[in-house]
Amino acid sequence: MRFRFRVNKVWHFQQRGVCHVVGLLEEGGILPPVTAKIVEHPGETVQIDSQALGGALPGGQLTFVISHMTMEPQMLEGCLLSDT
Amino acid sequence: MTQHHLGLTEAQQRQMLTEGSLQAAGSGLLLYGGVRSFLRGRAPAAPKPASETVPDAPQRGLASTIGGEPIDAAEFARMKAAFEKNGGSILQNADIDAYLAWRAKQRGASNVGGVTHNAKEILLPTNVTRTAVFEEFIYTAQFRTGRVNKLIEQFGNAEAERLLEIEAAEKLIQNQRAWKLPQNEIDAVTKRLEQLRNVGGK
Numbered sequence: 001m002r003f004r005f006r007v008n009k010v011w012h013f014q015q016r017g018v019c020h021v022v023g024l025l026e027e028g029g030i031l032p033p034v035t036a037k038i039v040e041h042p043g044e045t046v047q048i049d050s051q052a053l054g055g056a057l058p059g060g061q062l063t064f065v066i067s068h069m070t071m072e073p074q075m076l077e078g079c080l081l082s083d084t
Numbered sequence: 085m086t087q088h089h090l091g092l093t094e095a096q097q098r099q100m101l102t103e104g105s106l107q108a109a110g111s112g113l114l115l116y117g118g119v120r121s122f123l124r125g126r127a128p129a130a131p132k133p134a135s136e137t138v139p140d141a142p143q144r145g146l147a148s149t150i151g152g153e154p155i156d157a158a159e160f161a162r163m164k165a166a167f168e169k170n171g172g173s174i175l176q177n178a179d180i181d182a183y184l185a186w187r188a189k190q191r192g193a194s195n196v197g198g199v200t201h202n203a204k205e206i207l208l209p210t211n212v213t214r215t216a217v218f219e220e221f222i223y224t225a226q227f228r229t230g231r232v233n234k235l236i237e238q239f240g241n242a243e244a245e246r247l248l249e250i251e252a253a254e255k256l257i258q259n260q261r262a263w264k265l266p267q268n269e270i271d272a273v274t275k276r277l278e279q280l281r282n283v284g285g286k
Binding site: 011013018020025029030031032049050051052053054055056057058060061062063065 | 183184187188190192197201220227233240241246248249
């Protein structure tokens with residue numbers, strides 16, 4: 001499943017090393033778990049573990065739970081995550 | 085684990101089993117999926133807006149965030165314990181309150197009752213309603229049974245989320261008596277269900 005997901009906001013659950021990324025799915029769909037490349041940071045990836053459910057956000061925004069980051073979470077804000 | 089550990093009556097447990105939330109396994113009850121992560125809450129980690137730091141705060145007493153009846157603290161403690169015993173985790177603290185408040189603001193809503201990560205992890209506000217607890221357990225069941233990924237595969241992420249929320253709302257309404265859900269909270273669920281259906285043109 002191909003996808004392009006633009007991150008608008010990152011929330012970090014520091015004690016568990018898990019983040020919520022909130023943003024728009026610009027293309028395709030995401031079927032977790034899947035590894036996503038960070039387009040703005042070649043070579044960097046994140047693991048999309050699941051889609052968070054409850055309290056759906058407006059404007060087509062979706063929330064995904066990610067882990068295994070090698071960079072600071074806030075650096076993801078504004079970034080494009082892609083399968084390729 | 086006996087039904088008393090969950091604080092549910094026999095009828096309630098039967099309902100939850102029917103919904104795939106609880107499963108008898110071995111000599112005890114296993115919390116299943118949506119309800120499976122019922123109990124493991126420790127006031128753990130808090131989501132932090134990347135650029136903000138929200139200090140930890142002592143947990144407050146349980147109270148409804150939507151104007152309904154707060155879940156009984158002792159009953160909730162039993163549910164958390166049962167969920168935790170089966171590998172689940174319910175996270176509650178000030179940071180999560182801030183995160184849920186942010187989500188509510190995004191929606192233009194007065195609150196967000198909770199968020200479910202997967203089959204074993206739920207975020208709940210420190211002031212949690214009875215209906216919110218049951219709703220998030222339903223979501224964990226949806227993850228556990230593979231319903232989430234199945235719908236994502238079929239309909240895409242946004243539509244899957246809408247359908248899953250509709251299913252959860254319908255289950256809450258169907259089981260409102262067995263789960264002793266307050267009428268005002270069910271009224272809110274019914275209203276949201278209508279909105280969710282309207283978005284899809286149903």
